[in-house]
Amino acid sequence: MKFNDLLLGLLVLLGGIAIYVSALGFTDIPGQDYGAGTMPRAVAVFASLLGLFMIVKALLAGLRIPGLELAPWLRSRRSVLSVVVALALVVFYIVAAPSIGFVPASLVVMAVLMLTLKTKPLTAIAVSVLACVVIQQAFGRLLLVPLPRSEFLGFLW
Amino acid sequence: MSILAEAFALVFQPYVLMVILSAAAFGMFVGAIPGLTATMATALLVPVTFFMDPVPAIAAIVTATAMAIFAGDIPGTLLRMPGTPASAAYVEDAYKMTRSGRAEEALGASLVFSAIGGIFGTIVLVTAAPMLAEVALKFSSFEYFWLVVLGLSCAVFVSPGSVSRGMISLIIGLFAATIGIDNPAGQPRYTFGNVELLAGVQFIPAMIGLFAVSEVLRFVASGAETPAVEKGGRTGVFAKQWTNLKRYPVQAMRGSVTGTAIGALPGAGADIAAWISYAISKKFSKQPQKFGTGHVEGLVEAGASNNGAVSGAWIPALVFGIPGDSITAIVIGVLYIKGLNPGPTIFINQPQLIYAVFIVFFLANVIMLPMGWIAIKAARTILSIPARILMPIILMFCIVGSFAINNSPFGITLMVVFGVIGFLMEENDIPIAPAILGLVLGPMLEQNFVTSMIKADGSFLAFFERPIAAGLGLFTIAIWCIPLVMLLLRRGRGRSGGKPSAGASDRIGG
Numbered sequence: 001m002k003f004n005d006l007l008l009g010l011l012v013l014l015g016g017i018a019i020y021v022s023a024l025g026f027t028d029i030p031g032q033d034y035g036a037g038t039m040p041r042a043v044a045v046f047a048s049l050l051g052l053f054m055i056v057k058a059l060l061a062g063l064r065i066p067g068l069e070l071a072p073w074l075r076s077r078r079s080v081l082s083v084v085v086a087l088a089l090v091v092f093y094i095v096a097a098p099s100i101g102f103v104p105a106s107l108v109v110m111a112v113l114m115l116t117l118k119t120k121p122l123t124a125i126a127v128s129v130l131a132c133v134v135i136q137q138a139f140g141r142l143l144l145v146p147l148p149r150s151e152f153l154g155f156l157w
Numbered sequence: 158m159s160i161l162a163e164a165f166a167l168v169f170q171p172y173v174l175m176v177i178l179s180a181a182a183f184g185m186f187v188g189a190i191p192g193l194t195a196t197m198a199t200a201l202l203v204p205v206t207f208f209m210d211p212v213p214a215i216a217a218i219v220t221a222t223a224m225a226i227f228a229g230d231i232p233g234t235l236l237r238m239p240g241t242p243a244s245a246a247y248v249e250d251a252y253k254m255t256r257s258g259r260a261e262e263a264l265g266a267s268l269v270f271s272a273i274g275g276i277f278g279t280i281v282l283v284t285a286a287p288m289l290a291e292v293a294l295k296f297s298s299f300e301y302f303w304l305v306v307l308g309l310s311c312a313v314f315v316s317p318g319s320v321s322r323g324m325i326s327l328i329i330g331l332f333a334a335t336i337g338i339d340n341p342a343g344q345p346r347y348t349f350g351n352v353e354l355l356a357g358v359q360f361i362p363a364m365i366g367l368f369a370v371s372e373v374l375r376f377v378a379s380g381a382e383t384p385a386v387e388k389g390g391r392t393g394v395f396a397k398q399w400t401n402l403k404r405y406p407v408q409a410m411r412g413s414v415t416g417t418a419i420g421a422l423p424g425a426g427a428d429i430a431a432w433i434s435y436a437i438s439k440k441f442s443k444q445p446q447k448f449g450t451g452h453v454e455g456l457v458e459a460g461a462s463n464n465g466a467v468s469g470a471w472i473p474a475l476v477f478g479i480p481g482d483s484i485t486a487i488v489i490g491v492l493y494i495k496g497l498n499p500g501p502t503i504f505i506n507q508p509q510l511i512y513a514v515f516i517v518f519f520l521a522n523v524i525m526l527p528m529g530w531i532a533i534k535a536a537r538t539i540l541s542i543p544a545r546i547l548m549p550i551i552l553m554f555c556i557v558g559s560f561a562i563n564n565s566p567f568g569i570t571l572m573v574v575f576g577v578i579g580f581l582m583e584e585n586d587i588p589i590a591p592a593i594l595g596l597v598l599g600p601m602l603e604q605n606f607v608t609s610m611i612k613a614d615g616s617f618l619a620f621f622e623r624p625i626a627a628g629l630g631l632f633t634i635a636i637w638c639i640p641l642v643m644l645l646l647r648r649g650r651g652r653s654g655g656k657p658s659a660g661a662s663d664r665i666g667g
Binding site for chain 2: 035053057079082083085093098106119128145
């Protein structure tokens with residue numbers, strides 16, 4: 001997903017304005033003219049000026065329509081699916097790990113992503129199991145990170 | 158002397174040495190895989206160092222980055238795919254050497270001159286840092302304000318691609334830094350009622366997202382496979398290096414000096430150092446026509462340069478708390494987490510720690526030679542691990558690493574959000590380094606800016622009243638003017654019948 005310079009400039013300008021407006025509500029240090037709003041306002045002014053500059057430059061270069069160019073991967077259904085799967089797997093981990101535990105959740109994340117990337121099923125499962133145990137032992141046992149446990153796999157901890 | 162003895166005692170412990178060795182192996186591995194950068198090696202290492210004492214933690218990062226920068230040359234040489242951006246400058250020469258059966262000579266040159274550059278940079282670090290710290294003790298908020306602005310400006314102006322895009326990246330980082338309650342008025346900003354955001358954007362998950370998750374997503378989207386490795390012949394790794402050193406002593410020295418100096422500049426790191434050194438080498442070479450055809454000269458100079466930069470970048474990081482590149486930006490985050498506030502006072506309060514860091518630097522650059530030899534010999538095996546198996550494992554490491562910082566799933570959410578941001582940024586040629594510097598330096602910029610404004614009663618002139626502040630301020634403004642001057646120069650040349658102004662007018666550097 002590639003924005004052209006005009007659209008990018010517009011987005012930066014709008015972002016700058018949004019930050020500026022939102023920063024108007026921040027309070028100052030009592031008795032001073034500066035406070036929580038100073039920095040966001042400075043960033044906002046910087047962003048707005050940059051946005052304007054980019055818009056003018058794009059217009060001078062002959063661009064008229066804010067546009068979006070689709071990257072090659074967006075035209076391949078496979079690639080789009082892979083990206084969606086990868087992101088969905090992270091969300092799955094966040095949601096599922098606390099209830100089903102680290103080991104099953106991470107196994108699913110790695111094995112499914114490997115299969116999506118066309119790894120042979122046997123290799124994918126074998127490597128995932130190995131990696132999962134190594135990570136669990138390294139972080140859970142050695143570094144004492146409280147990875148979510150599963151009842152039936154308590155012996156690993 | 159007792160401080161030095163203490164420092165040695167801190168480093169020469171079996172545990173620390175083991176950490177150094179493992180970090181070296183890890184750095185070699187990550188650096189050798191195309192697409193996985195030295196910064197990513199650091200990002201993945203941080204959650205582990207989180208559980209260590211300061212010395213082993215820093216030792217792990219120093220060793221892993223030095224190794225990764227060298228190891229980035231391996232896929233560059235064998236596959237024509239630079240493992241890290243710092244290796245991109247001389248990839249043509251290295252690959253052509255491989256095609257003419259001189260792969261081991263090329264990699265040997267990278268290795269030996271990387272070590273030379275690294276050791277030179279370390280010597281400069283050891284001598285310059287304490288001296289600069291003396292000066293830095295006298296700095297007030299005005300000097301720090303300009304230093305931060307200088308660092309951020311350099312990060313924008315030297316980033317590959319256009320300056321406008323570097324600025325967008327910086328704005329993203331600075332904005333992310335304003336989130337949370339840690340600001341002059343102590344008011345929650347942009348937290349949307351989320352309790353975890355009150356503490357601000359956690360640095361480590363954000364960085365893992367920007368550098369590692371974005372890379373995983375890019376691989377998943379492209380579905381690219383690693384190409385077959387060139388054979389490259391067996392000429393011996395170290396066999397020709399003595400000849401090379403005798404033939405190109407000036408180049409090795411010049412590369413080390415340039416690299417260290419560029420590294421020491423806040424905001425500019427190994428990538429830029431390598432490009433500039435390669436260009437310098439070509440300009441002053443007796444055989445410039447041979448560059449790009451498998452000539453070892455540029456490799457010598459730029460190879461020394463990028464590792465010199467790795468050491469040089471630590472100078473501003475330790476002395477001022479201002480990172481020299483994205484790796485030291487991560488290091489500064491780690492130091493803060495460990496309760497060590499980088500800055501001149503660290504030289505007074507914990508000198509043994511600083512000396513321990515120096516010793517680690519020497520060790521890392523010395524250990525590089527045998528480890529590098531092993532890596533070169535094992536390169537074909539490392540490179541044959543398919544990315545489709547590696548990337549899911551890396552994604553899992555990212556998840557666990559982001560979780561481990563606060564033991565909270567919110568870290569994973571932040572990681573994936575920043576992963577998508579990083580992915581979109583790269584799709585639009587927006588560099589990531591300025592965003593990371595903005596995120597790290599944002600709070601420091603805000604604090605020094607607001608303090609200075611209150612002290613100066615709103616007058617901008619006060620920012621130029623102290624001599625060092627004035628010098629830094631003028632230098633910073635001069636850097637801002639570079640694109641303008643370049644534009645005018647190009648226009649002038651265009652009018653006088655030279656080359657017409659081609660390409661984006663605000664494009665500089667690599």
